[in-house]
Amino acid sequence: MNLSELKTGRKALINKVKGTGSFRKRIMEMGFVEGKTVEVIKNAPLQDPVEYRIMGYNVSIRKAEAALIEVSEDCSTQNDTQKDNGLHVVEPGKVANAQRQDNVINVALVGNPNSGKTTLFNYISGLREKVGNYGGVTVSLKTAEVKFGGYTIKITDLPGTYSLTAYSDDEKIVHDFIIDQVPDIVLNVVDASNLERNLFLTTQLIDMDIKVVVALNMYDELENSGTKFDYGLLSKMTGIPFVPTVATKKTGIEDILARIVSFYNGEEDISRHIHINYGHPVEDSIKRIREVLEKHTDVNFLSTISPRYTALKLLENDGDFNNRVRNLSPDYREISSVVEKEKGIINEHFEDETENLITGAKYGFIAGALKETLTVNDSSPSAVRTRRIDEFATHRIWGIPIFLAFMWLMFQATFTIGEHPMNFIEFLIDGTADFMAGFIPQGMLNDLIVDGIIAGVGGVLVFLPNILILFFFISFFEDTGYMARVVFIVDRVMHRIGLHGKSFIPMLIGFGCSVPAIMATRTINSKKNRIVTMLVIPFMSCGAKLPVYILIIGTFFPDNPAMMLFAVYTIGVFIAMLSSLLLKKTILRGEDAPFVMELPPYRIPTLKSTSYHMWDKASQYLKKMGGIILAASIVVWALGYFPRPADEDATDLSVLENSYIGRIGRISEPVFEPLGFDWKSNVAIVTGFAAKEIVVSTLSILHSTEEGDDLSERLINSGSFEHNGSHRLKSFTFLIFILLYLPCIATVVAVKNESGKWKWAIFSIFFTTSVAWIVSFAVFNIGKFL
Amino acid sequence: MIQTTIVIILVILSAAYIAVRLRNTAKGCTPEKCSGCSLYDDCGDENKKSRP
Ligand SMILES: Nc1nc2c(ncn2[C@@H]2O[C@H](COP(=O)(O)OP(=O)(O)OP(=O)(O)O)[C@@H](O)[C@H]2O)c(=O)[nH]1
Ligand SMILES: [Mg+2]
Numbered sequence: 001m002n003l004s005e006l007k008t009g010r011k012a013l014i015n016k017v018k019g020t021g022s023f024r025k026r027i028m029e030m031g032f033v034e035g036k037t038v039e040v041i042k043n044a045p046l047q048d049p050v051e052y053r054i055m056g057y058n059v060s061i062r063k064a065e066a067a068l069i070e071v072s073e074d075c076s077t078q079n080d081t082q083k084d085n086g087l088h089v090v091e092p093g094k095v096a097n098a099q100r101q102d103n104v105i106n107v108a109l110v111g112n113p114n115s116g117k118t119t120l121f122n123y124i125s126g127l128r129e130k131v132g133n134y135g136g137v138t139v140s141l142k143t144a145e146v147k148f149g150g151y152t153i154k155i156t157d158l159p160g161t162y163s164l165t166a167y168s169d170d171e172k173i174v175h176d177f178i179i180d181q182v183p184d185i186v187l188n189v190v191d192a193s194n195l196e197r198n199l200f201l202t203t204q205l206i207d208m209d210i211k212v213v214v215a216l217n218m219y220d221e222l223e224n225s226g227t228k229f230d231y232g233l234l235s236k237m238t239g240i241p242f243v244p245t246v247a248t249k250k251t252g253i254e255d256i257l258a259r260i261v262s263f264y265n266g267e268e269d270i271s272r273h274i275h276i277n278y279g280h281p282v283e284d285s286i287k288r289i290r291e292v293l294e295k296h297t298d299v300n301f302l303s304t305i306s307p308r309y310t311a312l313k314l315l316e317n318d319g320d321f322n323n324r325v326r327n328l329s330p331d332y333r334e335i336s337s338v339v340e341k342e343k344g345i346i347n348e349h350f351e352d353e354t355e356n357l358i359t360g361a362k363y364g365f366i367a368g369a370l371k372e373t374l375t376v377n378d379s380s381p382s383a384v385r386t387r388r389i390d391e392f393a394t395h396r397i398w399g400i401p402i403f404l405a406f407m408w409l410m411f412q413a414t415f416t417i418g419e420h421p422m423n424f425i426e427f428l429i430d431g432t433a434d435f436m437a438g439f440i441p442q443g444m445l446n447d448l449i450v451d452g453i454i455a456g457v458g459g460v461l462v463f464l465p466n467i468l469i470l471f472f473f474i475s476f477f478e479d480t481g482y483m484a485r486v487v488f489i490v491d492r493v494m495h496r497i498g499l500h501g502k503s504f505i506p507m508l509i510g511f512g513c514s515v516p517a518i519m520a521t522r523t524i525n526s527k528k529n530r531i532v533t534m535l536v537i538p539f540m541s542c543g544a545k546l547p548v549y550i551l552i553i554g555t556f557f558p559d560n561p562a563m564m565l566f567a568v569y570t571i572g573v574f575i576a577m578l579s580s581l582l583l584k585k586t587i588l589r590g591e592d593a594p595f596v597m598e599l600p601p602y603r604i605p606t607l608k609s610t611s612y613h614m615w616d617k618a619s620q621y622l623k624k625m626g627g628i629i630l631a632a633s634i635v636v637w638a639l640g641y642f643p644r645p646a647d648e649d650a651t652d653l654s655v656l657e658n659s660y661i662g663r664i665g666r667i668s669e670p671v672f673e674p675l676g677f678d679w680k681s682n683v684a685i686v687t688g689f690a691a692k693e694i695v696v697s698t699l700s701i702l703h704s705t706e707e708g709d710d711l712s713e714r715l716i717n718s719g720s721f722e723h724n725g726s727h728r729l730k731s732f733t734f735l736i737f738i739l740l741y742l743p744c745i746a747t748v749v750a751v752k753n754e755s756g757k758w759k760w761a762i763f764s765i766f767f768t769t770s771v772a773w774i775v776s777f778a779v780f781n782i783g784k785f786l
Numbered sequence: 787m788i789q790t791t792i793v794i795i796l797v798i799l800s801a802a803y804i805a806v807r808l809r810n811t812a813k814g815c816t817p818e819k820c821s822g823c824s825l826y827d828d829c830g831d832e833n834k835k836s837r838p
Contacts, residue, residue, distance in 0.1 A: 445789035448796065628807055631800035638797040690804065746811050 001073065003038065004050070004066040011039045012071035017356075019068035022167050022525075023594040028359045029163040030596065031055040031197045032069060036363075042390075045399040046492035049501070049595055055196040056378060058386075058599040060488050062495070065594045104152045105264050108177060110205070111189030112198050113137075113160030114600050116217040119247035120189060121157035124257070128616060130516075132478035133603045135160055136505065136523035139170045141177060148257045151264075156183070159522070162197075164204045165318060168525035175320065178208070182304045185211045185260055192229070192244065193221035193382070193601075195374060196366055202240070203276055203362040209306035211271075212240050213259050219244035219252070221601075225380025230373040237369060239272030248606070275308065278361045281349055285342035286311045292338045296331040314339045315346070316355040386481075386601040393485050403489055406482075410473040411569065412562040415550070418466035425465070426710065429458035448637060451704040456633025457625050459700030459711055460693045463547040464621055470543060471617045472610070474512050479605035483508065484597065491595055497577050498584030500524060500593055503533040507576065510540030511569075514747040518754050528590035531760060532583045534751050538743035538768050539576035541569050544692035548738050551696055555712040556721065556731040572739050579771065624691070632694045636661065636687060637701050652705035661702070675737060675776045676730050678720045685737065691744050723784075733780040740772035 006012050014036050017024050031054050032038070041051040041058060049060040109117040113135025122129055125144030130137055136159070143156045158177060159170035166172035178186065186205055190198040205212045216222075216231060231242040241259045245252030262268055277283065289311035313321035314335075326332045346354050392398060433454045440446045477483045483505060491501025502524055510517035517537045524530040541549070549568055550561075557564045584590070639661040645654070656662055657679075664686070665679030672682045684698040699715070706714035715721065721730040742765050743751075752761035 441789075443789040444793045448793050628804065631803040631807075634796055634800040635804060638793075690808065745808060749811050 001071060002067045003040075003052070003061075003069040003071050004063045006038075006040050006071060006073065008040050008042055010073060011037050012073040013037055014069060014071050016070040017068060018070060019065070023065065023596075024068070025165065025355060025359070026162070026167060026594075027061075027065075027069070027596060028356060029165070029200060030059065030598075031200070031363070033360050033363045038069075038071065042394065043396070044394065044488050044492060045396050046489075048492045048495070049488065049597075051394070051488065051599060055194070056376060056383075057194045057197060058601075060491070060595070060597050060599055062491070062595045065596070103150065104154055105185060105260060106181070106183045107153055107155045107185050107187050107260060108181070108183035109155065109157050109189055110174060110178065110186050110201070111160060111215075111217075112162055112191060112194075112201060113598065115160065115189045115191040115198060116247045117160065117189045118157055120187075120215060120217065120245065120253070120256075121155060123247060123250050123253055124153075124155055128612065129157060131609070132475075132483070133481040133600050134478065134484040134505070135598055135600070136170065136502075136520065137478075139173075139519050139522040141173055146257075149261045151261055153257065153260065155187075156181075161201070163201060164208075165316075166320065168523055169530075170522040173522075178210075179305060179324075183210075184264060185213060187256065187260065188212050188214045189217050190214050192216040192219045193225060193227075193380075195229070196363075196370060199366045199369070200362055203365060206238070206240075206274065206276060207306070207312055208309045209273065211263055213256065213263055214240055214242045215252070215256055216242055216244045217247050220246045220249065221380075221382055225382060226377040227380070228375040234369055234373045235270055237274075237372075239270060239274050241268055241270060248609075276362060276365045278358060281345055282315070282354070282357065282361070285315060285346055289314060289335075289339055289342060292335050293325075296329050296335060312358065315343060316358055317353075382601045389602050390485070390599075393482065394488055399485075399489050403486060406473075406477075407569070408562070408566055410470065411565040413473070414466050414469045414546070415554075415562045415565060418463075418469050418550075421465035422462050425462045429454060429462065430710075433458070444641075447641065448634065452633055452637025452641075452701060453630065455700045455704045456636065456697035457630050459551075460547050460629055460696050461625055463550055463693075463696075464618065466550055467543050467546055467621055468614055468618060470546060471512060472614060474508070475610065475613050476605070477508065479603070479609070481600045481602045484599050487597060488599060493577075495592075495595075497581040498529075498592070499532060499580050500526070500529055501595055502597065503529065503580075506533055506537060507540050507573070510537045510542060512543050514538055514540070514542050514743055515750045518747065518750040521754065524593070526591060526593040528584075528588045529593060531755055532580045532588050534754060534760065535583060535764055535767060536576040536580045538747060538764065539572045539579065539740055539771075541572050541739055542692065544744065545738060547693050547696045549735060551699070551711065551715075552731050552735050555715050556727045568735055568739055571736065575740060575771065575775065579767075624693070628691050629693055629697055632687060632690055633697045633701060636683075636694075636698050639664070640702060656702065656705070674780075675733055675773070676723060676780050677734060677737075680718075680720055681734055685741065688738070689742060689745060691746075692738070695738060729780065729783040733776050733783070736779050737772050737776040740768060740775060742769045742772075 001012075003012070003014075014032055014034055016034060017028055017032055036054060039053040041053050043050050044060070047063075049062045050066060051058055051060045052066075053059075109121055111117050114133065114137075118129050118131045118138050121127070121142070121144070122131065124146055126146075127142070127144055129142055138157060138159045141156055141158050143154060146153050146155065156177065158174045161171040161174045164175050164178070166175040177183075188202050188205055190202065192198075202212065202214060216229075222229060231244065235242045241263060243252055243256050243259055245256060247253075259268070263271060278286070286308060290307045293307050293310055310321060310325065314325065322336075325335060329335060343354050346357065350357055392402060395402070433450050436454065437446065437450050440449060477486070486508065487501045487504050490504050494501050494504055503521070505523070506517040506520040509520050514537050517540070518534050521530045521533045521537075524533060549565055553561045553564045553568075640656055640659045642659060645658065661683055662679065665683045668682040668686065669679060672685070677685070680699065680702040683702065684695045687698045688695040700711050703711065703714040703718050703720070706718045708714035708717050716727065721727040721734065723730045742748075748761045748765060751764050752758050755761070
């Protein structure tokens with residue numbers, strides 16, 4: 001039978017993974033190898049994907065892919081039956097990278113996704129890189145220098161990866177870094193609560209013959225679960241220093257640094273190099289390929305990458321290695337013919353592909369190594385807690401309503417809790433304005449400060465509390481592990497529109513800011529899906545649009561603001577989905593990528609990390625206020641202030657209408673006329689390209705001469721949004737336009753950088769703006785008749 | 787008169803600041819290089835910072 005036929009709650013043994021190419025390889029690397037036990041936990045609310053438990057961790061796979069995994073439900077032995085193939089020291093230590101003479105140690109953090117690399121890195125470097133409880137948080141590399149024991153340690157945080165075979169762009173970064181930069185020491189961060197799968201990557205590092213120090217991170221979770229682990233023995237067996245760490249509590253870090261230094265100096269007693277024995281006839285093949293490689297290949301290439309590893313990679317059909325050897329060796333043909341011959345021998349012997357044999361052998365090695373050192377307790381408190389929470393969070397019926405309720409709560413809180421501190425900030429700003437107005441003598445400078453700077457910056461500053469509340473919720477999603485559940489719940493819907501459940505992570509990050517969201521698409525392995533996701537991310541309302549929403553909704557829809565806010569966000573998501581459907585059906589038609597995603601155990605974010613996070617966001621917001629928003633406010637004010645009229649008695653309104661900005665507004669009128677916007681709104685829309693908050697600044701400055709106590713009253717009195725006696729239609733159309741129209745310049749650049757082409761960046765500008773115009777036009781004209 | 791001069795200087799400085807920021811952003815000086823500021827692009831040279 002196959003895995004998709006297995007009933008919920010049942011366990012089975014894996015016989016074989018069918019299918020081809022990268023899916024098969026990846027799933028095997030994640031532990032779906034012969035003889036392992038897999039348990040069906042549950043189906044997602046929309047039936048697909050399905051959550052499984054294997055090797056002590058939870059993973060979700062679509063049914064279509066589970067159908068490729070052959071299992072047998074053998075109730076007598078519900079334990080893993082994979083045989084271990086023992087440890088064999090084939091050759092004593094020859095570590096590839098040459099000992100450097102200086103005092104700089106290059107260290108690379110390599111490990112599975114979500115193993116705590118960034119948490120460790122942050123503590124060592126003193127930086128505050130983003131951390132979250134799901135795989136794929138880090139998507140680029142980041143280097144920092146620290147001084148330790150007379151050495152400069154140059155430590156690099158990398159994206160997480162399950163193996164050194166790269167399927168997506170973030171994994172390629174890791175692979176290329178290790179091969180091209182040749183770090184002196186690889187600090188392999190291993191999730192100690194999930195050793196078996198995490199050590200797979202370690203076995204690949206062993207194959208590479210590089211210096212490895214293992215950080216047994218999350219050691220607290222291992223201890224709490226009651227699992228016993230003799231890492232000293234494993235250390236002796238493998239010749240690799242294993243150091244327990246708890247990155248969140250900062251324990252074991254000094255130890256790690258000390259071990260790195262002593263290992264670098266060759267002072268580690270246990271250090272010894274081992275090889276994993278792949279048995280007959282694989283070892284013979286490796287030997288023969290090594291011989292031909294050593295005979296032909298450029299010597300430099302082999303001095304940084306171990307020939308044994310190269311031979312293995314060639315046997316495994318690794319495209320990247322094939323290319324490297326082809327480019328470096330003039331005698332590629334001879335090498336490749338030897339490789340093909342050896343593959344033939346192996347296939348004939350085992351009737352299976354070499355890459356699967358190698359993966360299987362690695363897991364055999366791990367099973368052997370852990371048999372003697374690890375006693376697992378699978379009903380750990382953390383696993384039990386996760387199961388309990390998931391009984392609700394991913395419940396068949398309640399899963400989706402709970403998600404929607406969370407979203408609703410987020411907007412409700414953003415509005416209602418935000419209101420009080422907002423009033424207070426408003427009060428402070430009004431006080432400052434009154435004081436300044438009286439303090440500085442009447443004149444141009446006074447006008448600039450009161451009508452320009454205070455109106456412009458203050459107009460946006462009041463929304464700081466709302467922004468923080470929104471970010472609090474987003475970071476709650478990210479830090480607890482709920483994010484991965486959301487993906488699990490919505491994958492079916494995403495699949496329908498031609499995308500991948502994983503695309504939903506960048507989309508949710510987009511609620512914060514589009515730029516990191518666009519970078520987060522690196523984890524998507526299909527190039528076309530990645531571009532589609534990038535193109536629709538701007539439709540997700542970023543935090544910078546929130547001030548516009550709160551201003552407009554608070555002013556014109558005061559009866560049920562949270563519901564209205566929820567509606568605007570939902571319209572954004574809906575348009576994003578429709579657009580991706582459209583793009584996938586037209587210009588970006590393409591293959592469907594398999595869905596494999598780990599569901600991490602729930603973790604409780606610490607108060608400290610949450611408050612740090614909030615503080616970071618607040619300081620960034622203030623920085624932005626003091627930078628681009630301030631400058632833009634001054635310029636917008638000046639454009640509306642000059643040229644000064646010859647006539648001293650000219651009204652404020654006529655001055656404004658004849659100012660430079662008034663002229664710009666009027667030039668753009670034909671474009672926005674059909675949507676019902678007046679020229680002040682047009683100008684606000686145009687200035688929003690630099691940053692979306694500037695829309696509010698501009699509205700605030702342009703309406704600063706109207707009657708009224710605050711901006712809301714001024715907006716109402718100005719009649720800018722009035723249509724047939726009501727403000728609702730025009731203001732709603734305005735909201736929709738702001739929601740959908742062109743992304744800010746930072747986002748456009750991010751699209752260019754990530755897609756590698758200006759073409760997509762420019763396309764993004766036109767696409768979003770056309771969609772915005774068409775939808776707003778429809779809303780306004782249909783609304784007229786309602 | 788003094789007021790006018792100050793205002794003109796401020797406006798010129800602001801316009802220059804915006805121009806530089808937009809240029810930097812367009813050159814790819816995005817949060818990539820300082821992910822701490824993932825929300826609001828500002829490219830400080832924080833990479834060199836080390837632990838005290
Ligand atoms: N209990 C416990 N949790 C930890 C420890 N180290 C990290 N975490 C948590 O594990 C989660 C993942 O941490 P990250 O540092 O983002 O992991 P990462 O390896 O950088 O993840 P990617 O960048 O996605 O590959 C976060 O929720 C951390 O708070 C630890 O030692 N113990
Ligand atoms: Mg990370």
